[in-house]
Amino acid sequence: MSEQRTALVIGAGISGLATAALLARDGWSVTVLEARESIGGRAGSWERDGFRFDTGPSWYLMPEVFDHFFAMFGTTAAAELDLAPLDPAYRVYAEGTADPVDVHASRDAATALFESREAGAGTRLARYLDSAREAYTLAVNRFLYDTYETSAGLRDPALLRHLPTLAPLLTRSLERHVSARFRDPVLRQLLGYPAVFLGGSPDRVPALYHLMSHLDLEQGVLYPRGGFTALIQAIARLAERTGAVVRTDAPVAEILVAGSPATATGVRLASGEVLSADVVVSTADLHHTETALLPKQHRSLPERWWRRRTPSPGALLLLLGVEGELPALSHHTLVFSTDWKRNFDDIFGRDSRIPDPASLYVCRPSATDATVAPPGHQNLFVLVPIPADPQLGHGGTDGAGDPRIEAAADRAITQIADWCGIPDLADRIVVRRTIAPADFEADLHSWRGSSLGLAHTLGQSAMFRPRNASRRVRSLLYAGGSALPGIGLPMCLISAELVLKRLRGDRTPGPLPAPAAVSA
Incomplete structure (x- = not known):
């Protein structure tokens, strides 16, 4: 043997x-x-x-x-x-608006939400989700599990039949694909923000990635307790x-x-x-x-x-232990700034900087999982996409990170407090840690301190x-x-x-x- x-x-x-x-x-x-x-x-x-x-x-x-x-x-x-379905799948706060938008992950709920904000948008979303499901199925069966050692998979007649549909999705941006179908700025942001999970921005990732909307708007979002x-x-x-x-x-x-x-x-x-x-x-x-x-x-x-090559964004992470309840925040909460283009230009542009105000993401796992915080307290994970640049500095505990990082963290906390209606948020924080691009580089050998790798x-x-x-x-x-x-x-x-x-x-x-x- x-x-x-x-x-x-x-x-x-x-x-x-x-x-x-x-x-x-x-x-x-x-x-x-x-x-x-x-x-x-x-x-x-x-x-x-x-x-x-x-x-x-x-x-x-x-x-x-x-x-x-x-x-x-x-x-x-x-x-x-132990997988728990989340409902709502996530909540959205938009700059300058008082009421949040809850996104419930089902086709009927999503189309109803879109229709409530823009006449005819529900019907257009249904077609959009049909396309997203088709693109997702094609990706799983034809693209994602291919080692590309040969081009045989790309020459398969079953794939070639999809070329008339695929070509436009590969040659236009996700931003253009969305804006051609929807006018409401929050709806556009809902469909464009998944680009961040792909390490990019809506104007830089191909429209093929509209398939992400099949996942969060139709399949639903789970959480492992x-x-x-x-x-x-x-x-x-x-x-x-x-x-x-x-x-x-x-x-x-x-x-x-x-x-x-x-x-x-x-x-x-x-x-x-x-x-x-x-x-x-x-x-x-x-x-x-x-x-x-x-x-x-x-x-x-x-x-x-x-x-x-283009890296994914860097990340400013805030790990916050908060005393008391936080009903304004769902398990997943997205906070969108109005100047969407400037936000992404700050991250990916030639003259990059930490966005202010930022479009950011807040996770409150204690909304679903009692094991992640002591009784009477909440666990917050905040992600602020920032440039992939270790020179921005290191994070730290209890405000001991580099000054530029801690100042950006303070701004994020204030932004969440103001936009989500939690005026005493900063006063209730009992545990604080920040993680920044220099930490990603030092701890994970991450290229340019990026949070995810290649965009x-x-x-x-x-x-x-x-x-x-x-x-x-x-x-x-x-x-x-x-x-x-x-x-x-x-x-x-x-x-x-x-x-x-x-x-x-x-x-x-x-x-x-x-x-x-x-x-x-």
Whole structure:
């Protein structure tokens, strides 16, 4: 019998843990190497004084991707997680308006809302959602699970029949696509804001991503009780159950390459320890992997390549423990500034700055989950999209971050207080921590301190996104938000499956059949 194949996975975020679980389930001997003390990566967790905060993702979208992943192990998302549907799915406050807009995630509720704000908009939204559902189904079946090792999937007659519909969605922006159909500014913002979850702005991502509205307006939004750390723990359990070993406090200093043709043979840890393997999978930030972990002569994506690419926004995160109730805030609340264009120009433009006022997002998980805050208190996670620029500074606890960051945090708190009708919000804060682009760079090796990696512009999506294997080093594969297929927890799960598909030699464009991964 041949010896068991070995794999080293760099990083214990969701993509690293999922990759380890899938490879171990497929018979590989897998070790995961995590630089930090705890697992989760961007989907991390922080606790203080009885509060527990997720420090990253907070929207559970694309549930069928999670369902498919768990099905690969003979289980279900419902069995592994305590999923709560959110109603309303989210709430919106618009600058200068007193009354919030609650978005209930069903087709009938969404069309009724749109019609109530603009005559005829309900009918137009119905057509918009039909298109969004079709685009989403096409993406899942034809784009997201394709490794693009060949162009066969793109030449499939079933896909080519969709070209007359696809072409306009790829050549116009989401902003143009929305504004051609709706006049009401809040409705336009509702349909355009999902671009932020893709690491972009409505005028920079292609209209194909209107598919996101199928998710939040039609499918609905769920929340895993215990927070997104519960999801990370569930995937870690699968990895360990299938035999993978997870090592924390094990930062990788170098990916070892030898031979001709050049082949990854293992890694050297910062401690000096050398580990050998048949395959190395890096789920660390792709810029860090390519420009810091690989010897210069073996880099497929050198620094000059990155200078021509667009990062996602940076993020100012506020983790706030608040005394008392906050009924003005839903589980998910979006706060939109009126000058939408200026807001995004501040983030992505040549003369970038922290927007003021900002369009921002507030998550109050304590609205759904009693475990994340002490009795009589609320847990707030605030995301302010800002430029991807580590020079903006570090965050800190209790106002101890860099002055520019803490001043921006103060403005965000004041903005939420004024626009959402919570005048005493600042006085009720008992726990405060800020996280800023310099922290993303220092803690996660994030390129330019960005919060998510490569933005989903047309030139950085689907077949134009970095592939999941090095072009110069054999047996070196990639997963995570900057590689195929892209940003977000579901995409990271898919990126793990793409590693398995490549190692199996599977070049089909859709997801693997779940039974193929479940042995008797």
